[in-house]
Amino acid sequence: MKFLTLSPDVRKARDLGAPVVALESTIITHGMPYPENLETARQVERTVREAGATPATIAVLNGQLNIGLTDAQLARLARTPDVAKLSRADLAVCLARGGTGSTTVAATMIAAHLAGIAVFATGGIGGVHRGAEQSFDISADLQELAQTPVTVVSAGAKAILDLPKTLELLETLGVPVIAVGQDSFPAFWSAQSGLPAPLRMDHAGQIAAAHRMRAQLGLPGGQLVANPIPEAHEIPASRLAPLIARASREADDQGITGKAVSPYLLKRLGDLTGGQTLKANIALVLNNARLAAAIAAELVRH
Numbered sequence: 459m460k461f462l463t464l465s466p467d468v469r470k471a472r473d474l475g476a477p478v479v480a481l482e483s484t485i486i487t488h489g490m491p492y493p494e495n496l497e498t499a500r501q502v503e504r505t506v507r508e509a510g511a512t513p514a515t516i517a518v519l520n521g522q523l524n525i526g527l528t529d530a531q532l533a534r535l536a537r538t539p540d541v542a543k544l545s546r547a548d549l550a551v552c553l554a555r556g557g558t559g560s561t562t563v564a565a566t567m568i569a570a571h572l573a574g575i576a577v578f579a580t581g582g583i584g585g586v587h588r589g590a591e592q593s594f595d596i597s598a599d600l601q602e603l604a605q606t607p608v609t610v611v612s613a614g615a616k617a618i619l620d621l622p623k624t625l626e627l628l629e630t631l632g633v634p635v636i637a638v639g640q641d642s643f644p645a646f647w648s649a650q651s652g653l654p655a656p657l658r659m660d661h662a663g664q665i666a667a668a669h670r671m672r673a674q675l676g677l678p679g680g681q682l683v684a685n686p687i688p689e690a691h692e693i694p695a696s697r698l699a700p701l702i703a704r705a706s707r708e709a710d711d712q713g714i715t716g717k718a719v720s721p722y723l724l725k726r727l728g729d730l731t732g733g734q735t736l737k738a739n740i741a742l743v744l745n746n747a748r749l750a751a752a753i754a755a756e757l758v759r760h
Contacts, residue, residue, distance in 0.1 A: 461553050462572060465526025471512035472574060477754035479506045479747065480525075480570035480578040480608070483517040483560035486532070487541040488721045489581070490736060496536035498740050500529070505744045506579070509751030516569045518544060521556030525573040535560070543717050545598045563610065564602035567680065576669065576757055577609050579750035581743045582616040582646040583682065585624030587719065588706060595719070596627070604631035608680040609669045611750040613687050613742040614644040614651065617695070618702050618723045621651050629656065634672075634681045636665060638749065644686035647738045648695040655684060662749060666756035685749050691741035693734055701730045 464472070471478050481502060486495045499515065506513040514526040517535055524531065535541070535558075542559035544552055546568060552559045561569060563583050570578050584597025603610065615624045625643060628635050637643055637655030645651035659665050665683055672681070686692075705726040714722050727735045 459572070461521065461523050463522045463524050464573065465514070465524070465528060467512050468514045468526035468573070475758055477511040477751065477758050478514050478575050478577075479511045479750045479754050480566055480573075480575045481506070481513055481515040481747075482563060482566040482578070482580050483515055483527075483535060484543055484562050485581060485743065486515075486536050487538070487560040488543055489724060489739070492536055494736065494740075496533055498743065499532050499536065501740070502579070502743055502747050505747040506751050509748045511751035511754045513747075514570070514573070514575060516561045516566050518549070518552050518557065518559040518561070520558060521553055523553060523569055523572075525569060525575070545717075546602060547598065563599040564597075567602050567606045567608045567610065570608050571606050575608070577611065577750045577754040579611045579743070579746045581739055581746070582612050582614055583610065584720065585615040585619040585621070586627055588618075588620045590620060590623065593715070595716070600624070600627055600631060600633070603628070603633045603682055604679045606680055607673065607678065609665065609683060609753060610680055611683045611685055611746045611753065613646050613746060614684040615646065616720065616724075617646040617648060617698060618706070618720065618727070621645060621653055625653060625656070628682065631679070632677075633679055634668065636668070636681060636683050638665075638683060638685045640686060644684050645695055646742070647687060647693040647698060647735055649686035649689060649692045651695065662752035663756050666753050666760070669753075669757065670760065683749070683753075685742075685746050687738060687742040688745055691738050693731065693738055698727070701727055705730065
């Protein structure tokens, strides 16, 4: 595929049959301000390496789908304004036009699968937005999980979403939702959402075995691994709930819709918590990177 470019590190790892973990790039371009975005991207990659896997941050640069970025490419992307936010619907158009864009969960899954990467670490997936019964605002991440065979390690779905409806739709789509080490579904910045998790597994070996079994059964789609944020960094859901409601009202009042909603809410909540949500976001991404590296290592052992 002429449009697909593997970094030297990723190509070497693939040739050796070594574990590789895919990483998204919207966290760099839309999730955090500069320079925290670049520092976090480097820290996440370093965490994956320290856990024994090769990181593959994914982005479209000048019409090339890059699987793994050099440090110079990371730095340029972190400073580039108005980068397109790519999902399944617009990934091909951006490539065809020779454009530059960062990948959401859905687009990262597509790219990872094309490159033969089975495990992807992110912060939190998108899902059913609050008020979706009127707006029909539902993230493409959910449908992607139903059709693309990648295990996605997250801290659950973003807490700004309608979590009960998100879980209901994931069940309808046949997506395994696996909480790690607990019986409740985590809620991004909070370890507990108050909702029961559909499934529970306690270590990377079990999750890797479930990934292999889905392939053997011929089942489409991936797995959502919901890895709770470490206790030392979590923010109680009771504190966040009124702040999320306030930020959501402000977004409605300003007419913010579609792909712009999540970045706005994440930034506004950072302001309302004095930066606490940003620090928690970094902590949960690093925690997910470590688990994803362990799952990837288990997959290449068998």
